[in-house]
Amino acid sequence: xxxxxxxxxxxxxxxxxxxxxxxTSRWWLGGDPVATAFFxxxxxxxxxxxxxFIECVRRYRGAxxxxxxQQIAAFVAQExxxxxxxxxxxxxxxxxxxxxxxxxxxxxxxxxxxxAQPPLKQLGGTIALEHFTAILAHALLADPRHLEGAPAEAQxxxxxxxxEELEHKAVAFDTFVVxxxxxxxxxxxxxxxxTMGIATSLLFSTVGRNIADIFTAGGINRxxxxxxxxxxxxxxxxxxxxxxxxxxxxxxxxxxxWARDDRALAAEAERALPAMAELGxxx
Numbered sequence: 001x002x003x004x005x006x007x008x009x010x011x012x013x014x015x016x017x018x019x020x021x022x023x024t025s026r027w028w029l030g031g032d033p034v035a036t037a038f039f040x041x042x043x044x045x046x047x048x049x050x051x052x053f054i055e056c057v058r059r060y061r062g063a064x065x066x067x068x069x070q071q072i073a074a075f076v077a078q079e080x081x082x083x084x085x086x087x088x089x090x091x092x093x094x095x096x097x098x099x100x101x102x103x104x105x106x107x108x109x110x111x112x113x114x115x116a117q118p119p120l121k122q123l124g125g126t127i128a129l130e131h132f133t134a135i136l137a138h139a140l141l142a143d144p145r146h147l148e149g150a151p152a153e154a155q156x157x158x159x160x161x162x163x164e165e166l167e168h169k170a171v172a173f174d175t176f177v178v179x180x181x182x183x184x185x186x187x188x189x190x191x192x193x194x195t196m197g198i199a200t201s202l203l204f205s206t207v208g209r210n211i212a213d214i215f216t217a218g219g220i221n222r223x224x225x226x227x228x229x230x231x232x233x234x235x236x237x238x239x240x241x242x243x244x245x246x247x248x249x250x251x252x253x254x255x256x257x258w259a260r261d262d263r264a265l266a267a268e269a270e271r272a273l274p275a276m277a278e279l280g281x282x283x
Contacts, residue, residue, distance in 0.1 A: 004256040005174055011167045013077035014273065018085055018157045026096040030149020033218055034228045040093045041210035044103035046086040049129065050079040052111045056126040057172050059119060060179050068174055075171040078164045085157060098217050103210045110202050120179060124195030127172045131250050131257060132203060134169035135243040137162035138262050141269045145237040159269050166266045170257040193251050
């Protein structure tokens with residue numbers, strides 16, 4: 001396995017603070033409860049999830065060469081700030097009457113299971129979930145429909161997060177390359193593939209249960225709502241359909257996250273960040 005991370009890549013922690021002001025709308029994403037529930041359910045997984053990613057990658061920092069050590073430090077800084085902002089955002093979601101504490105406890109339970117696995121397997125799960133966040137981030141930035149109708153402040157926070165997910169998308173993977181270098185190629189691939197399968201199952205079950213909680217609290221947990229969710233995720237705008245090819249690419253021998261260079265997409269989104277930084281998230 002060779003790293004394909006661009007030699008001139010810059011990972012920049014952007015310490016932007018989005019004010020935790022009073023929420024103004026329960027269904028903040030264009031008044032659409034289905035779209036809002038999807039993003040809220042994701043947000044509920046981030047604080048515990050990103051702390052876990054930091055833990056798994058930082059464990060191996062001493063094995064990396066100085067350039068990768070610097071990237072790990074930047075990765076940790078970015079993920080720590082994402083955690084901080086999603087803790088604030090989750091407080092706003094809870095203010096609408098949603099049981100975010102139960103959703104976060106669900107995430108913690110899944111991650112406690114992961115922590116019982118061998119450290120290298122934990123890192124394998126981390127690179128799988130980091131791939132998920134990267135391909136979702138790409139879709140979010142590439143297709144404005146995903147945040148269409150959201151308040152400017154909410155769009156700012158989600159795009160800021162997506163930009164940084166793209167920048168550090170290979171840090172955990174490159175750490176895995178270093179740590180697993182002595183394994184035969186087939187064992188490295190098998191570890192990657194198997195942990196992606198487990199990570200996919202855990203992610204979908206966790207987010208799906210979170211969405212069910214939101215639908216129940218909102219009084220809309222019925223078959224028609226789930227049919228609308230399926231159409232939203234798979235048809236229009238169809239974020240899961242949009243990421244399916246890149247998801248499958250992960251199983252290809254020789255895969256690397258930077259096989260798709262999306263720095264231009266991130267740079268285009270970043271040009272709007274200075275104005276966004278002055279906004280506070282109001283959901």
